[in-house]
Amino acid sequence: MSARTVLRAFPTLLRVGFAEAVAYRAEMxxxxxxxxxxxxxxxxxxxxxREAPVGRFGEADFISYFLATFAVRQLATSWAAWLxxxxxKQGTLAMRLLRPISPLWTYAVESIxxxxxxxxxxxxxxxxxxxxxxxxxxxxxxxxxxxFVLSVIGGWAVAFLANVAIGAxxxxxxxxxxxxxxxxxxxxxxxxxxxxxxxxxxTLRAIIDWLPFRYQIGVPVEMLTGAYGWQESLRLLxxxxxxxxxxxxxxxxxxxxxxxxxxxxxx
Numbered sequence: 067m068s069a070r071t072v073l074r075a076f077p078t079l080l081r082v083g084f085a086e087a088v089a090y091r092a093e094m095x096x097x098x099x100x101x102x103x104x105x106x107x108x109x110x111x112x113x114x115x116r117e118a119p120v121g122r123f124g125e126a127d128f129i130s131y132f133l134a135t136f137a138v139r140q141l142a143t144s145w146a147a148w149l150x151x152x153x154x155k156q157g158t159l160a161m162r163l164l165r166p167i168s169p170l171w172t173y174a175v176e177s178i179x180x181x182x183x184x185x186x187x188x189x190x191x192x193x194x195x196x197x198x199x200x201x202x203x204x205x206x207x208x209x210x211x212x213x214f215v216l217s218v219i220g221g222w223a224v225a226f227l228a229n230v231a232i233g234a235x236x237x238x239x240x241x242x243x244x245x246x247x248x249x250x251x252x253x254x255x256x257x258x259x260x261x262x263x264x265x266x267x268x269t270l271r272a273i274i275d276w277l278p279f280r281y282q283i284g285v286p287v288e289m290l291t292g293a294y295g296w297q298e299s300l301r302l303l304x305x306x307x308x309x310x311x312x313x314x315x316x317x318x319x320x321x322x323x324x325x326x327x328x329x330x331x332x333x
Contacts, residue, residue: 083179108132130203133195134290137188142221150233214289220306224282227313237324258284281306
């Protein structure tokens with residue numbers, strides 16, 4: 067498989083992926099409704115901060131943070147681990163392996179093709195945040211918007227590559243769904259999805275900084291809300307893309323070694 071083959075197939079895969087996203091829009095709406103936990107947390111933290119700010123967060127700050135979390139969650143996500151487990155168990159992965167392009171590219175493009183549908187949810191939420199909080203709910207400078215876009219792409223890459231690495235474990239474990247569940251629990255605790263990471267004690271925050279979870283959701287949210295200056299934002303982006311490189315290598319090795327063990331039978 068050459069880069070030229072991938073580039074030639076890319077537009078077709080995007081069209082097919084977008085058509086699937088439109089066809090399964092009802093399922094996507096149900097998934098969106100299942101990610102409303104940030105809105106619940108927003109109400110709870112607003113009540114907590116009503117008497118006095120929590121750290122640097124007042125009521126308006128929690129509104130912008132959790133609406134940004136809800137919006138970023140629509141974009142920086144992946145279901146590749148679930149899909150790989152299902153296709154390996156059903157044997158349908160064999161059909162993807164017969165194609166002249168790696169299944170990993172098709173998984174990635176299928177996820178990217180759903181972005182326009184997800185933006186239909188994310189953009190109005192960001193606009194709502196601006197209406198409720200004001201201009202400070204979004205970046206004030208061009209470089210902050212640029213960093214935000216890079217951080218969302220990086221957050222999606224962290225989610226996708228971790229999903230591939232976990233999904234590929236099913237070649238060795240029969241099913242890696244339990245591993246995915248453990249990953250999701252750690253994600254909820256460490257990513258900034260349930261609360262801003264900066265509210266944690268310094269020791270816990272230092273540990274979380276060395277884990278990949280914050281770089282999927284927390285960092286893009288912090289970029290969107292303009293939480294940091296140039297230097298700190300650049301450091302966080304560098305750490306995020308370092309995790310993208312690490313997870314990319316891990317996913318490639320796990321997939322390559324695992325797919326050699328794959329066998330499908332049928333008639």
